[in-house]
Amino acid sequence: xxATASSIAANPSPQAPDVEAAVRDVARRAQVAxxxxxxxxxxxxxxxxxxxxxxxxxxxxxxVAANALDGERERAGGMDAGLLDRLALTPARVEAIAQALxxxxxxxDPVGDVVRGQTLPNGLRLQQLRVPMGVVGMIYEARPNxxxxxxxxxxxxxxxxxxxxxxxxxxxxxxxxRVLRDxxxxxxxxxxxxxxxxxxxxxxxxxxxxxxxxxxxxxPRGGASLIRTVVEESSVPVIETGVGNVHVYVDAxxxxxxxxxxxxxxxxxxxxxxxxxxxxxVHADVVDAFLGRMLTELAGAGVVLHGDExxxxxxxxxxxxxxxTDADWATEYLALELAVRVVDSLDEAIDHIRTYSSGHxxxxxxxxxxAADRFVAExxxxxxxxxxxxxFTDGGELGLGAEIGISTQKLHARGPMGxxxxxxxxxxxxxxGHVRP
Amino acid sequence: xxATASSIAANPSPQAPDVEAAVRDVARRAQVAxxxxxxxxxxxxxxxxxxxxxxxxxxxxxxVAANALDGERERAGGMDAGLLDRLALTPARVEAIAQALxxxxxxxDPVGDVVRGQTLPNGLRLQQLRVPMGVVGMIYEARPNxxxxxxxxxxxxxxxxxxxxxxxxxxxxxxxxRVLRDxxxxxxxxxxxxxxxxxxxxxxxxxxxxxxxxxxxxxPRGGASLIRTVVEESSVPVIETGVGNVHVYVDAxxxxxxxxxxxxxxxxxxxxxxxxxxxxxVHADVVDAFLGRMLTELAGAGVVLHGDExxxxxxxxxxxxxxxTDADWATEYLALELAVRVVDSLDEAIDHIRTYSSGHxxxxxxxxxxAADRFVAExxxxxxxxxxxxxFTDGGELGLGAEIGISTQKLHARGPMGxxxxxxxxxxxxxxGHVRP
Numbered sequence: 001x002x003a004t005a006s007s008i009a010a011n012p013s014p015q016a017p018d019v020e021a022a023v024r025d026v027a028r029r030a031q032v033a034x035x036x037x038x039x040x041x042x043x044x045x046x047x048x049x050x051x052x053x054x055x056x057x058x059x060x061x062x063x064v065a066a067n068a069l070d071g072e073r074e075r076a077g078g079m080d081a082g083l084l085d086r087l088a089l090t091p092a093r094v095e096a097i098a099q100a101l102x103x104x105x106x107x108x109d110p111v112g113d114v115v116r117g118q119t120l121p122n123g124l125r126l127q128q129l130r131v132p133m134g135v136v137g138m139i140y141e142a143r144p145n146x147x148x149x150x151x152x153x154x155x156x157x158x159x160x161x162x163x164x165x166x167x168x169x170x171x172x173x174x175x176x177x178r179v180l181r182d183x184x185x186x187x188x189x190x191x192x193x194x195x196x197x198x199x200x201x202x203x204x205x206x207x208x209x210x211x212x213x214x215x216x217x218x219x220p221r222g223g224a225s226l227i228r229t230v231v232e233e234s235s236v237p238v239i240e241t242g243v244g245n246v247h248v249y250v251d252a253x254x255x256x257x258x259x260x261x262x263x264x265x266x267x268x269x270x271x272x273x274x275x276x277x278x279x280x281x282v283h284a285d286v287v288d289a290f291l292g293r294m295l296t297e298l299a300g301a302g303v304v305l306h307g308d309e310x311x312x313x314x315x316x317x318x319x320x321x322x323x324x325t326d327a328d329w330a331t332e333y334l335a336l337e338l339a340v341r342v343v344d345s346l347d348e349a350i351d352h353i354r355t356y357s358s359g360h361x362x363x364x365x366x367x368x369x370x371a372a373d374r375f376v377a378e379x380x381x382x383x384x385x386x387x388x389x390x391x392f393t394d395g396g397e398l399g400l401g402a403e404i405g406i407s408t409q410k411l412h413a414r415g416p417m418g419x420x421x422x423x424x425x426x427x428x429x430x431x432x433g434h435v436r437p
Numbered sequence: 438x439x440a441t442a443s444s445i446a447a448n449p450s451p452q453a454p455d456v457e458a459a460v461r462d463v464a465r466r467a468q469v470a471x472x473x474x475x476x477x478x479x480x481x482x483x484x485x486x487x488x489x490x491x492x493x494x495x496x497x498x499x500x501v502a503a504n505a506l507d508g509e510r511e512r513a514g515g516m517d518a519g520l521l522d523r524l525a526l527t528p529a530r531v532e533a534i535a536q537a538l539x540x541x542x543x544x545x546d547p548v549g550d551v552v553r554g555q556t557l558p559n560g561l562r563l564q565q566l567r568v569p570m571g572v573v574g575m576i577y578e579a580r581p582n583x584x585x586x587x588x589x590x591x592x593x594x595x596x597x598x599x600x601x602x603x604x605x606x607x608x609x610x611x612x613x614x615r616v617l618r619d620x621x622x623x624x625x626x627x628x629x630x631x632x633x634x635x636x637x638x639x640x641x642x643x644x645x646x647x648x649x650x651x652x653x654x655x656x657p658r659g660g661a662s663l664i665r666t667v668v669e670e671s672s673v674p675v676i677e678t679g680v681g682n683v684h685v686y687v688d689a690x691x692x693x694x695x696x697x698x699x700x701x702x703x704x705x706x707x708x709x710x711x712x713x714x715x716x717x718x719v720h721a722d723v724v725d726a727f728l729g730r731m732l733t734e735l736a737g738a739g740v741v742l743h744g745d746e747x748x749x750x751x752x753x754x755x756x757x758x759x760x761x762t763d764a765d766w767a768t769e770y771l772a773l774e775l776a777v778r779v780v781d782s783l784d785e786a787i788d789h790i791r792t793y794s795s796g797h798x799x800x801x802x803x804x805x806x807x808a809a810d811r812f813v814a815e816x817x818x819x820x821x822x823x824x825x826x827x828x829f830t831d832g833g834e835l836g837l838g839a840e841i842g843i844s845t846q847k848l849h850a851r852g853p854m855g856x857x858x859x860x861x862x863x864x865x866x867x868x869x870g871h872v873r874p
Contacts, residue, residue: 387869
């Protein structure tokens with residue numbers, strides 16, 4: 001599947017040093033390939049994305065067949081229904097994946113944007129230009145659509161990509177990557193712009209994390225433990241993504257009908273996503289007018305409730321609230337579960353968020369301008385919502401067109417990452433024989 | 438000196454776990470202190486910088502006395518004259534340090550800048566605002582002026598700073614940090630905005646590198662080995678700075694008088710700095726008209742020359758050229774030494790640079806527009822100069838006002854880092870009850 005497949009075939013159980021050398025070799029080829037794309041025009045890149053989209057649709061039968069093998073193996077291995085659904089590819093899903101690539105082609109190209117520019121008093125002409133990163137590494141879990149999404153965004157922003165997907169999708173990804181590479185080659189671009197290291201298993205992922213100087217950035221996408229491992233192990237710069245212990249705070253002055261609608265949306269519109277609410281904080285002044293009604297709605301939608309003592313007291317009969325522990329405040333349920341706490345003030349809400357938030361998204365529901373301003377200023381998260389659902393923290397929803405992940409760190413990118421976040425900058429300084437006095 | 442000094446006094450030889458707990462405690466206090474500054478107005482921050490500048494000048498005698506003790510100890514320990522000079526503080530140098538702080542106060546405040554903003558079709562109002570990082574860690578070597586520079590830039594951009602300076606400047610830094618903390622407190626700001634962990638020695642530095650979640654970014658400044666250690670050891674996001682294996686390429690069409698002046702400036706105007714030239718590449722077509730003359734000028738300025746065979750052949754009698762090895766091409770001399778190579782084409786020059794550059798700064802001297810455009814597009818460095826000295830890669834020279842270092846990585850910041858590079862962003866989304874359909 002990649003150019004290293006033959007060396008692996010000859011060496012069916014590679015030892016760690018072999019894997020490290022092989023992965024560094026993959027990265028070196030990615031670096032060379034990336035140069036062809038770094039100076040390619042938008043037209044060339046968009047044509048390649050359309051060609052890939054067409055090739056994926058043409059290969060639908062093969063992709064779906066390989067995916068069915070992954071699905072059978074994982075079902076036999078005990079994978080739960082939700083994960084099996086995420087893993088599954090149907091002809092309609094392949095078409096949707098291709099359509100997403102065409103949408104990326106339609107986005108503006110960030111490469112070449114002038115970020116800063118001026119002529120200095122001494123006549124030096126400066127430009128700080130957006131340029132591709134070079135080589136982007138992705139480490140992710142079972143969803144095979146991420147393989148195509150990541151490749152598409154990396155290519156559009158002028159980068160080569162090295163993919164390390166979950167073993168659950170290994171056969172799907174093998175076929176998809178081969179289709180992508182063949183389509184690139186048919187467009188006159190290097191196949192090595194897209195490579196997978198799945199055949200090297202875990203040691204391959206570790207080798208990728210240590211390929212500093214060859215890989216410019218590593219983006220882990222998946223569960224908290226995957227992300228923690230990459231962050232701690234990697235010497236390649238990492239962008240930490242995704243973990244969202246998301247809070248909604250209903251202030252004393254909130255519009256309570258809106259509040260019910262927003263909390264329901266934030267918790268139940270889609271579960272298992274990082275921008276879904278995990279903790280509800282309610283100002284003590286609106287417990288009577290709001291909390292009982294809210295808990296009834298949530299329970300009616302099947303949400304399991306964990307609450308502090310005042311929440312339990314406010315629960316109407318028939319609505320179960322189990323006592324919340326410290327672990328509940330810290331948990332990203334990613335399920336129909338919610339922790340609920342009554343607070344006496346905005347300060348108490350902000351303190352709770354400071355203690356437990358993962359820095360992803362928090363919302364305040366209020367009509368008090370001063371409370372909104374303080375919440376926006378003092379809550380230190382990638383996204384802060386005022387009177388809107390936390391579900392809007394999403395590259396598509398926020399106008400970025402597409403996203404490769406949601407950063408919860410402060411370096412380089414924070415919040416949804418689109419094409420611009422897959423680029424870096426270069427200073428270009430033009431003189432006429434200028435020397436420094 | 439810091440609030441942990443007493444715990445250390447009670448425990449004169451702290452074990453590693455104690456150091457780690459103590460440093461995490463320092464970081465937690467920095468995090469709390471940073472909140473006071475995150476929402477402070479520019480006026481408050483600028484007043485603090487002026488107060489610190491005044492306090493440093495008032496404490497000149499004490500600072501110079503402590504510095505003299507550092508200097509005596511290091512001289513006795515065999516520190517060379519160049520490093521002793523960098524370590525030394527005189528009343529004039531203290532005044533210059535204070536003046537640099539006042540210059541930082543005069544710079545625009547990046548906090549609150551709107552990086553992106555729009556109203557979406559659904560009525561959601563979006564802003565991506567510049568906000569402080571939070572806690573910035575600095576690990577650096579002997580120069581005590583970095584202590585003040587780093588603190589000044591961190592405070593101006595709304596951050597708390599944790600300093601780990603070189604042991605050579607420990608007494609100087611101890612006094613300086615105390616002066617800074619007292620001045621902050623007198624301004625009604627938390628002293629813990631500026632803390633040092635010098636008393637914990639190397640284990641303290643290691644603990645700082647592992648304080649992920651408490652420290653938002655770590656910036657090493659110093660020699661290549663210091664930087665490599667931090668990059669490899671740290672789980673806190675790092676910005677790699679400084680190593681500059683800088684190339685100047687003299688193209689066939691260069692203005693040769695300009696070329697002589699630029700190469701002399703790039704190599705000799707100041708040595709021991711990261712933007713000084715380390716390798717000269719000369720197109721074969723101008724060897725006769727240029728190289729002999731250039732080598733004579735360089736040798737006349739005391740530059741030790743390492744060259745390939747054609748360079749040696751071009752050297753006039755009396756000009757020594759020792760044979761360059763692969764190690765020479767890879768070396769950042771930081772001294773009056775230069776590697777020189779004749780190349781047959783622009784492609785060969787670009788290939789050489791790709792192989793050996795550290796990605797800091799490279800220059801092309803040419804009058805050929807196509808050559809200039811290709812060099813700018815294909816050389817993958819933080820700064821690319823056309824007909825200008827490499828010495829211009831500097832925050833002050835490029836209009837940033839001040840710099841905390843020069844990044845040679847691609848993530849977050851590339852090239853000179855000013856105040857904006859010490860900030861991150863926050864998405865603020867304002868709705869009127871918006872939920873996601």
